Amino acid sequence: MAQLEVTIDRNSPVPLYHQLSEQMTAAISDGRLRPGDPFENELSLAERLGLSRPTVRRAISELVVQGLLVRRRGIGTTVANSVVHRRDELTSLHDDLARAGRSPRTEVLTLDANCVDEPAAGALQVPPETPLVFVERLRFAGDEPLAILANWLPPQFADLTRADLESDGLYNLLHQRSVRPVVAHQTIGARSATGRERRLLGMGTSQPLLTMSRHAYDADGRPVEFGDHCYRADLYAFDITVHER
Amino acid sequence: MAQLEVTIDRNSPVPLYHQLSEQMTAAISDGRLRPGDPFENELSLAERLGLSRPTVRRAISELVVQGLLVRRRGIGTTVANSVVHRRDELTSLHDDLARAGRSPRTEVLTLDANCVDEPAAGALQVPPETPLVFVERLRFAGDEPLAILANWLPPQFADLTRADLESDGLYNLLHQRSVRPVVAHQTIGARSATGRERRLLGMGTSQPLLTMSRHAYDADGRPVEFGDHCYRADLYAFDITVHER
DNA sequence: GACGTCCGAATGTCCTAACAAAGTGTGGAC
DNA sequence: GTCCACACTTTGTTAGGACATTCGGACGTC
Numbered sequence: 001m002a003q004l005e006v007t008i009d010r011n012s013p014v015p016l017y018h019q020l021s022e023q024m025t026a027a028i029s030d031g032r033l034r035p036g037d038p039f040e041n042e043l044s045l046a047e048r049l050g051l052s053r054p055t056v057r058r059a060i061s062e063l064v065v066q067g068l069l070v071r072r073r074g075i076g077t078t079v080a081n082s083v084v085h086r087r088d089e090l091t092s093l094h095d096d097l098a099r100a101g102r103s104p105r106t107e108v109l110t111l112d113a114n115c116v117d118e119p120a121a122g123a124l125q126v127p128p129e130t131p132l133v134f135v136e137r138l139r140f141a142g143d144e145p146l147a148i149l150a151n152w153l154p155p156q157f158a159d160l161t162r163a164d165l166e167s168d169g170l171y172n173l174l175h176q177r178s179v180r181p182v183v184a185h186q187t188i189g190a191r192s193a194t195g196r197e198r199r200l201l202g203m204g205t206s207q208p209l210l211t212m213s214r215h216a217y218d219a220d221g222r223p224v225e226f227g228d229h230c231y232r233a234d235l236y237a238f239d240i241t242v243h244e245r
Numbered sequence: 246m247a248q249l250e251v252t253i254d255r256n257s258p259v260p261l262y263h264q265l266s267e268q269m270t271a272a273i274s275d276g277r278l279r280p281g282d283p284f285e286n287e288l289s290l291a292e293r294l295g296l297s298r299p300t301v302r303r304a305i306s307e308l309v310v311q312g313l314l315v316r317r318r319g320i321g322t323t324v325a326n327s328v329v330h331r332r333d334e335l336t337s338l339h340d341d342l343a344r345a346g347r348s349p350r351t352e353v354l355t356l357d358a359n360c361v362d363e364p365a366a367g368a369l370q371v372p373p374e375t376p377l378v379f380v381e382r383l384r385f386a387g388d389e390p391l392a393i394l395a396n397w398l399p400p401q402f403a404d405l406t407r408a409d410l411e412s413d414g415l416y417n418l419l420h421q422r423s424v425r426p427v428v429a430h431q432t433i434g435a436r437s438a439t440g441r442e443r444r445l446l447g448m449g450t451s452q453p454l455l456t457m458s459r460h461a462y463d464a465d466g467r468p469v470e471f472g473d474h475c476y477r478a479d480l481y482a483f484d485i486t487v488h489e490r
Numbered sequence: 491g492a493c494g495t496c497c498g499a500a501t502g503t504c505c506t507a508a509c510a511a512a513g514t515g516t517g518g519a520c
Numbered sequence: 521g522t523c524c525a526c527a528c529t530t531t532g533t534t535a536g537g538a539c540a541t542t543c544g545g546a547c548g549t550c
Contacts, residue, residue: 041530052505057531065310067428073531074513083520189436189482190455208453208478210435218341233435233453240431240485258531297535302501318501319543402506495548502541510533519524 003040004033008049016051022058028068028079039077046206057091103142106166109200110136113158120152121213123226133157135165138200145201146235151227174224181224188212188238193230201232208233248285249278253294261296265304273313284314284322291400310350347386351411354445355381358403368460368471377442378402380410383445390446391480396472419469426469433457433483438475446477453478 006014006023025115027033039060040048046056060077063069073078115134121127133153139146151170153160155179164173174181193201201209208231216225253261271276285293291301301368305322308314316322360379366372378398384391396415398405402422409418418424438446438454440477446454455478461470 017503018305043530054506055504058503071531072513073511076530110484184487186485186487187482188455188485190453190478192451192453206437206451208435208437210433227522237434238485240433240483242429242431262533288500299536300534303533316501317543318541382496433499491547492547493550495546498544499545500541500543501527504537505536507535507537508533509535510529510531514527514529516527518526520522 003048005043005123008051010235012045017055017058017062019050020051020056020157021062024059024063025066025068033079035079035080035176039079041076097217104169105140107138107140108135108162109138109148109166110134111162111165112162113160115154117152117153120226124152124154124223126154131155134159135160135170137165141235144235145232146227147231148197148200149227149229151225153225154223169227179224180218182218184214186212192235197230203232210238212238248293251294253296261465262300262303262307265301266307269304269308270311270313275309278324280324282324284324286321287316287330307467349414350385350428351414352383352385353410354393355379356382356405356407356410358400358405362397365471369399369468370398371399376400378405380405380415382410386480389480390477392444392474393445394472394474394477396470398470399468403416415470424469425463427463429459430463431457431459435478442475448477454485455481456482 003029004024008019010016010017024033033039039043041054041058042056042060045051046053049056060069060071064071068080069077070080112134113132116129116131117134117206118128120132121130124130124132126132134157135149135151135153137151139149150172160173171181185204190208190212191211193207195205197203197209198205198207210231212227212231214227214229215223215224216227218224249272250270251265253264255261257264275399278284287298287301287305290296291298294301303318305314307442309316313325314322315325342394347422358374360374360377361374363373365377365379366375369375369377371377377400380394380398382394382396384394394415405418415427435453435454436456438448438452442448442454443452455476457472457474457476459470459472459474460468461472465471
């Protein structure tokens with residue numbers, strides 16, 4: 001039985017169960033705990049760390065819902081097999097590229113703070129004639145054009161500038177204004193490109209586009225962004241993890 | 246404050262928190278609780294139903310992670326706004342079509358119980374020369390061909406017949422054999438179709454394909470299926486809900 | 491009327507405690 | 521030697537209590 005080394009700071013404002021679950025996650029991701037390893041049982045872990053069993057259980061549960069641990073009654077808890085079992089996260093293309101080391105660059109094609117668009121207004125749940133902020137950007141990965149990103153935002157973002165949009169990703173800009181999308185509904189499809197799209201993305205005639213339209217909402221379920229994106233299918237794909245139940 | 250009518254059966258084998266959460270989910274989905282409605286607070290709900298607060302909290306938590314309820318400390322719990330806030334479920338195309346009332350029909354193109362395929366063996370984490378079960382199907386929605394589904398399965402499924410595959414979806418067949426995929430990693434992309442694919446799907450020359458490759462795993466993280474699917478992009482799209490954190 | 495302080499209400503965290511259910515393994519009966 | 525029953529281990533469920541934290545509103549002061 002691997003005896004995980006854990007330090008718990010009772011004076012920290014971070015909840016005990018979260019301190020514990022973070023250190024367990026770290027132990028798995030850096031290989032101190034390996035797939036298939038049996039995990040110390042709840043009772044002994046609780047006693048060893050001076051925590052109550054519910055607290056330890058809660059920490060373990062956090063890893064279970066992420067698929068990092070597997071609990072079996074009567075048997076014990078084991079580290080799940082290798083697979084990247086992470087839940088889908090709401091990420092931005094800009095950050096994805098930055099993380100992957102493919103320096104993202106953005107060119108603003110259109111910025112219209114007075115755009116009346118009925119479908120977009122519907123998506124943002126405001127009256128149809130409401131003037132919206134419309135942003136159309138061309139996103140590069142390194143030197144290659146990768147995607148055309150069209151987004152509609154509520155009027156409160158009318159002060160966004162081209163410089164803002166070219167220096168940072170849209171989601172970072174929203175965060176800076178304390179707007180936090182927490183859930184989004186996306187539809188992913190494919191279609192052939194228009195002439196303009198082919199020109200902008202430098203594509204051949206027969207190459208298809210991968211499309212994604214997104215409705216993003218904050219914690220209260222208020223719409224905060226509506227987007228219509230298209231990607232060069234030879235340079236981009238969506239990775240998704242789905243779960244049963 | 247809406248007083249939700251709930252009946253709890255203490256003799257049922259179903260956990261109390263789950264009985265409660267199911268009835269709350271039902272109340273939201275059938276409109277008895279409407280978006281924005283304040284939710285009865287935990288203490289009063291616990292007392293009214295004769296349950297402990299932890300039990301009530303756990304039931305509420307289930308709806309919170311699904312995005313159906315929003316908790317705010319000091320304020321209370323409210324029903325989240327309208328949006329379909331459901332986590333991604335692992336579904337099969339066959340069931341999706343059946344639910345949508347578009348009678349699914351399947352034509353088996355290939356069934357090979359002795360297929361040696363190195364990439365597929367790698368995906369299923371078995372030695373490269375292992376004979377796998379390879380299934381290739383053409384899926385119709387009503388009269389229209391919709392998708393070509395290629396799947397590789399471990400040798401234990403060598404007894405699958407064409408009749409099995411044409412009468413039922415692959416996932417139902419797996420379930421009948423107590424194999425339960427619980428998590429899958431999918432990559433969604435697009436490409437142009439080959440001549441054979443165009444013929445099978447009855448597509449024009451310039452129409453693109455939507456592609457999805459899937460690695461599915463059971464609760465222990467063992468690979469149970471590897472699939473490579475392509476869909477007519479004009480007839481199919483993926484709906485996905487993503488969450489922050 | 492504007493502003494700040496205090497209080498109550500609600501959720502968040504943490505604890506102890508007990509029993510239930512499921513799976514493994516051991517020991518005894520045959 | 522085989523097989524069944526029982527005990528033990530481990531996770532699952534439920535209870536009840538205590539205190540912390542956060543938010544909104546009421547109240548008072550200036």
